[in-house]
Amino acid sequence: MDFRDDAQLDSSQVQDAGRGGGGFRGGPIAIGGGITGLIALVVALVLGNLGGGGGQEAPGLQPTSNLADRCKTGADAEQDPKCEVVGVVNSIQAYWGETLQGYEQADTVLFEGGVQTGCGDATSAVGPFYCPNDRQIYLDLSFFEQLQSQFGAKGGPFAQAYVIAHEYGHHVQNLSGQLQGGSSVGTELQADCYGGVWTKQAVKTGFYEKEFTPTQIAEAMDAAAAVGDDRIQQRTQGRVDPESFTHGSSKQRVAAFQTGYDSGDPNACDPGKLQ
Template sequence: MDFRDDADLDSSQVEDAGGGGGGGGFPGGMVIGGGGIVTLIALVVVFVLNNIGDGGGSRPVQRRPPSNLAQECRTGKDADQSEKCRVVGVVNSVQGYWRTQISGYRQAKTILYSGSLRTACGAASSAVGPFYCPGDQRVYLDLSFFDQLHSRFGAKGGPFAQAYVIAHEYGHHAQHLLSQLGSSGSSVPTELQADCYAGVWAKNAVDTGFYEKPFTSTDIAEALDAAAAVGDDRIQSRTRGRVDPESFTHGSSKQRVNAFQQGYKSGKPADCDQSELR
């Protein structure tokens, strides 16, 4: 997953909010309308793990000053060398793709943060994982989630696993603009469609002008591994010791992998119909 060294990055699409407030516990009043990649199940997992061995209290959070992304992230070469700049590059590519697919596409800014912050969907902390808020049309991302994806959810990780996570959340933005966000009943088809949309972007990413060449089989394997790691059945098995399909919110590992593969094989958003992703 190599960016073109001379690709111009638009850092205005990503804002680093720095670190503020406390983290580690349940966020008050959180309502995630667009869906996060792990949402409530992961929230429970992270809350439990964060409080083992510390007496049940939240851990202190160091305040982190925001980065100046406009200075740090200018070209694709920067994206190959810095995690934050890689986020900028992926966001630029994903939005560049959707701009060609949705008439009047409105950009959604990604907010990088640590600890906690308030959003139009309520108070957010790192415990909720990455999520899209339709209330302010922003993607919220605590970069520590990528470490959790490996250490707590068992994914192999890697740059393209990160790209999959970001593309999934922008899939929710595309749903919002296309009025496809689920408002009632099971959220699984909505989440699987976001996975499928991530695969569609991956198929077309090189055409956005940010990457040297199409993604390799190793890149795609990272995405599939990450999709499997955050399947409801995998998470429930690790945390509860049993699997309850009736309580699924995002789909099983197999469903999530299949949805991404369907999008990647087709390369067309029209082939990500929710009715066919169950």
């Protein structure tokens, strides 16, 4: 990911809850509680097809520990998957802190298998999501393996960064009053667009050595395409029903990310124009 080796990481922005984090009781997540994320609403409808999300720690991850002890610099982010998340989160929040007046930081919670949230109990099968009730992003790192094995994405470090940036896009929407009242598809595409905006501006946050390469950008767009409603429906149901789309088609999601990246301007992310 080309982090600056001397970049100072703030591990307090990421919580490592471990397996069954937060007193998880094994119940279903309360969709009505406002959960929103990269694929959460779609996957919640087809859990029987996707399975339970594994509950296994992704390859290369170390056991749960105090992130403050292991995630101190950009050099750590290059070597440790959880520290990489810290670096990405730090950069995203540095950007929005400078860009959005009154921005309030949101923690990312890493968990394995299941977690208790302000929006209800969730399993890994729901995918990464933002809960507006407690203003936190939830992420089981095993999802990135599923993104390749179950959704057909090519994967790569920047695919992960795109996922995290999308979820923080929802936090920005929540803070700015955009999360409620808009269409589901428009909301998700705007979050994709916000992810593209951060991608364009990330090097200015001081956490990266240089701008992202075309290959890295392609990883993000491939991940966006992989979680389009049409791709997920075809894979899980064998047919595509545009009337039931909640997150946008693969083409729409890639285009929304590209709009944000090309402009580098959050004002370009008008949900009405992205649909």
